Amino acid sequence: MNDPLRLYVNVDHVATVREARRTDEPDPVRAAVLAELGGADGITVHLREDRRHIQDRDVRLLLETVRTGVNLELAAEEGVLRFAEDWRPMQVTFVPEHREEVTTEGGLDLEEASGRLLAAVAQMRAQAVRTALFVDAREDAMRASAALGADAVELHTGEYANARTPEGASAQLGRLRDAALAAREAGLAVHAGHGLTYENVAPVAAIREVEELNIGHSIVSRSVFVGIERAVREMKEIVTAARNA
Ligand code: PXP
Numbered sequence: 001m002n003d004p005l006r007l008y009v010n011v012d013h014v015a016t017v018r019e020a021r022r023t024d025e026p027d028p029v030r031a032a033v034l035a036e037l038g039g040a041d042g043i044t045v046h047l048r049e050d051r052r053h054i055q056d057r058d059v060r061l062l063l064e065t066v067r068t069g070v071n072l073e074l075a076a077e078e079g080v081l082r083f084a085e086d087w088r089p090m091q092v093t094f095v096p097e098h099r100e101e102v103t104t105e106g107g108l109d110l111e112e113a114s115g116r117l118l119a120a121v122a123q124m125r126a127q128a129v130r131t132a133l134f135v136d137a138r139e140d141a142m143r144a145s146a147a148l149g150a151d152a153v154e155l156h157t158g159e160y161a162n163a164r165t166p167e168g169a170s171a172q173l174g175r176l177r178d179a180a181l182a183a184r185e186a187g188l189a190v191h192a193g194h195g196l197t198y199e200n201v202a203p204v205a206a207i208r209e210v211e212e213l214n215i216g217h218s219i220v221s222r223s224v225f226v227g228i229e230r231a232v233r234e235m236k237e238i239v240t241a242a243r244n245a
Contacts (some may be wrong), residue, residue, distance in 0.1 A: 013126050015054045029065060047059055092132070094120060135156065159175075180210055
């Protein structure tokens with residue numbers, strides 16, 4: 001048996017459907033309960049500054065009801081940081097945020113944002129909140145993340161997921177492996193996510209240094225057809241099998 005791999009389920013898209021009508025269903029809090037029953041090891045939500053999907057109320061209720069742990073994604077900006085300081089989730093993952101984007105597009109620009117990130121990481125650590133930085137799979141980003149005081153990096157798997165050929169995917173997987181090793185050498189825990197699906201997740205789950213996956217779109221998409229509990233269970237089976245292969 002290899003080191004265990006945690007599956008964190010991102011339920012933002014449940015809130016996206018709700019916000020399409022600005023009503024009260026479907027509820028991401030109910031989705032989180034069912035995701036946990038399906039074997040999720042944690043629940044991830046992104047509290048965007050523009051509140052396009054997850055609302056403050058969702059985070060508050062999730063923190064009261066989730067039995068595993070809440071990973072709160074947020075930009076290192078004052079308004080949302082104040083909430084995180086009050087709410088003290090188990091973990092925050094700092095992500096870049098741009099108003100026009102459909103979803104988080106790239107990893108953090110650690111150089112441009114270093115001052116803000118250094119302060120934000122320290123602010124969260126002072127509340128005993130674990131911190132992760134969402135970064136591109138580059139070795140220099142691992143050293144920079146360690147210098148900022150983070151506990152973990154989340155490797156951006158988007159370029160791997162978007163590769164159009166097997167050769168391209170294999171090259172991107174190599175980058176992820178190298179970055180995961182560099183992160184561990186720098187003393188960081190390694191997470192990964194973005195664009196992972198039932199079809200492409202196994203090679204990432206097999207990277208031994210990776211201890212946490214964050215997956216949203218693919219799981220919520222499947223849940224429309226099979227229900228979220230089963231969708232999570234099926235993803236959990238795939239990542240567990242890949243890790244133990
Ligand atoms: N990790 C981060 C930092 C993200 O911003 C997102 C998207 O919200 C995910 C993981 C999940 O990506 P996906 O929805 O493509 O699984």
